[in-house]
Each structure stands twice: as C-alpha cells, then as structure tokens.
Amino acid sequence: MAIDENDFSFIKNEKDWDNFLKREKLKDYSKIPVKRAHVNGWVKFAFVFLRIYIVIMLALIVLGFLNII
C-alpha cells in the first residue's frame, strides 16, 4: 500500500523518520523483555487475600451449583 509522499512533507529525511518512529513507539515490543515485578509489602498481602478469595468463591460456587443440579 503506497502513500502519497507529498501529503507527508513534514517527514523530509532519515532523522525526521527516526524521530517519527520513536515518538509513535513504532517497534516490535514482543522482542523487548519485560522485567518481573518485585512482589513485597502490601502487594504480597493482596495476593494472599486474592488467592484466599478465589478458593472460597470457587468452593461456595461448587456447593451452589451442586444445590442447583
């Protein structure tokens, strides 16, 4: 798909193009690794709470569905 270069005269050279790509974050992010987060403090507590919440909800829901069936 070709575009009309005259419409994009604000990109005149390599430098403009590189700036455009950088400003618009046009790169393949799947090749850039993401660092794992440090889980500590209140976040650790929140995760424990979340696990307990999920287990309790799952148990109650299994019981509830058994009642329905």
Next chain:
Amino acid sequence: MGAALNGETVEQPFDINKKLEELPVEIRLRAIDRLKVARLRHRKGLLARILLVLALIGPGILVMVADNDAGGVITYAQTGSIFGLGFFIPLMVLMVPTAYLVQEMTVRLAAVTRRGHAEMIWKRYGPFWGAFSLGDLVIANSLTLVTEFIGITFGMSIFGVKPLIAVVIGIAFISTVMLTLRYHKWERASLIIAFFNMIFIPLVFFAHPDWSLVAKTFLTWHVSGGLSSLFIYVLLANIGTTIAPWMLFFQQSSEVDKGTVPEDIGAGKRDTFVGACIMATVAICIIVLTGTLVFSTGHVGSSTSTTSYNIAFILSTISKKIGTLPVELFALGLIDAGIIAAIALTASTSWAVGEAFNWPKSINLPFLEGRKFYIPGIISMLVAAAIVLIPNIPLGFLNITVQVIASIFMPAALLFLLLLVNDKEVMGKHVNTKWENASIITIMVVLVTMSSLYGLSLVFPHLF
C-alpha cells in the same frame, strides 16, 4: 543521505514508501495510520481539528457501547419493567464516572507500555496469574458470546428468521469484519455498527414518557419498596453489566493496536468519557421505555421477578401499547447489541491469547500471516454459536455461569489494573495520583463486594 557526483554530494530524495516497506506488516499499517494522525496535527484550521478528534476516537466508545450488549439490554429492560422510573436512572448516571475511571487507566497503560493487559499481567506477575487471568477471560468471553448469539437469534426471530439462519448470518458478519478488515477499517466499521446501538434513544420517544417524573428521580433518589432480595439482585445485575473484566483487556489491547501513545492520552480519555455517556444514555432510555410502558403491568406482587418479566413478555407488552414498529426497532437494537459485543469479545480473546503466548497479535495482520492470532477468537465464536443451536440447552444455567466467572475474575482484574497503573517502573510519570487511587480503591471495594454478592446470589438464590 547523499551520493558523490563530480566531487559534490547530491541529496537523494527521501522515500517514505521505501521506509514503510522495511517495517513488519502490522507495524507498517499502524505507521500509515499514525502518519495520517501526524499530518492532521500539522494542519491548522477547524476541519483538521475535527478530523483529528474523529481519528483518535475508537476503543473508548467501542468498549462502552459493546458493554451495552444483548445481556445488558435485557437487564435494563427488565430493570425498568420491574422498578419503573426510580432508583436506577440516577444509578446509571453514577455509572458514567465509575466506568470512566476504571477504563481510562487502560488508555494510560496502553499508551505508556504499548502492551496489552494479558501480556502485562503474564510478564510482570508471572505465569500463574497470567494463566489464571487468561483462562478466566477466555471462558467468560466464550460464554458471554453465547448470550450475544441468544440476543441475535431472538432479535432476528421477531423478523421471522429461523435460529440456524440467524446464527449463520451472525458468524458470517462477525468473521468478515474481523478477517477482512485491518485495524483502522475494523475500528471504523465497528464504530458504525456501534452507532446503531443508539437506536434505543429515539425509541424512548414512542413511549411518550413523563420527563418531569424522570427528572424527579434525581431529586427524590430512594429505593422504592425497600431493600428486597429482588432489588438487590437487579442492583447487582446492573452493576455487573456496567463493569466487566473483559472491558479492561479489550480496551488496552485495542489502544495498543490503534497505536495510542502518551501524546494521545487526553484524546483517549475523552473517547472513553463520551463512550461512558453513550452507554449510560442508552441504558437510561431502555429503563425509561420499559418503565413507562411495562412497569406495573402483568406480573405484580409475589410473582414479580426477572424470569416473569422476560424479554418476550416485555416486547409483547410494548407491542400491545404502542404497536409493532417500536418492537421491531427494539429487536434491531438487540441484534446490533449482540453483534457489536460479539465483535469486541472475539477480538478480545484473540488479543489476550496472542499477548499471553507472545504470538503476533494485531488486527493489522492479514489472515494467513496472523492465523494464530485470529483462530482463538473465531473458535470461541463458533463454539458459542453452536451451543445456542443445541436443543434444550440450559441457557439460564449458562448465563449464571458467565456472571459467576466474571464475579470471581473481577477482583483479580481490578487488582492487577491498580498494581500496573501504580507501577513507577512501568508507568513513569503516568502513575495514578492519590486522588485517582482513592477513587479507584473506593470503586474497587464497591465493585468487588457487589460482584461477589452477585456471583453468590446467583448460585444461592435465597441468600438475601
């Protein structure tokens, strides 16, 4: 770049098309879209400003309109039928800031990280939470798709279309939109489909509602008839319908595919706010419509429930009072609601699976290159469509399962959203302010409590 000629350097003309060709296909198409946005930013004048605003809208409106899905439309219709013009109209207005505050965080996350929600959870918090979120999302999306196909088949039945034909039309339409249109055109086509969701706004005028009564609900906001179990059930259903986990995943991935960057955060927020206003306006119009025409008719007293006020009863009451045209318009709205939500849910599943497994993940990919990306969404749609056609399938049970899964998923989805948007390493200066955190934590506590109670009330009907 220059070439030596007779000892002088001659400037070669810069070839932007050649530069575009060097980019991978999905990034190339995004670059073309972004070049058009940049061109509009360079232009002066009112027309250029309007075109820029139109170019930057999309995911926010889409996610909010898709949230008014077939299940949502039925919930609002039942709410008005059972409770009339009262408590729920101001509540829907309150849902505007609630939905906006939750969803705008996904705009910032997408603009800053350029990654989807599933990818960020998987990579920042590990495979356990990543797999949990992905599994929950895919199951909930697939089951919600079943409810969308129920809406599509029911809506088409009003026009005499048989379920099998309705399902085939639905599959063909949704697949064509997803597989043949690249992101920009996909988004524009979806916005046009979303526009028809507003059919419920003119529809309300057929009912000739008493607008002074509607206005009065804001001045005398109270729970008429007290906190009955039915009221709590309908309240929880309305809140559960307004904020759903898939919305976080959909909007963040959509913003990434659109190419939203930090410079666009303001536009993304406005897009989300406009979407939230449309969502609430449509919901209010449906409640006013059925609150005016269906409330206090047919089922009263102890027999009043969401099952006795089913959509068939509501539409037949409307038909008796104001004729068949409004019912046909309502049916069209229901079909549209099912289709726009199915488009969003299918894309949401594909994006999330692609992000989790680091597959190519963009609607800019042609089908053959991006088949790994498209297949999960298409399979979930086909499974949902097939389930609707199974004779005597317990659709009520399926609907309960969808809501229950969403209620389990909601706290996790909101917690990860809050963690990510407060992560300075990820967000830099775009982290939440204290005021934003205070608002979001309040919303989270209310939503988590409500969605947990809702999930439990569905499996323990006599809990309240």
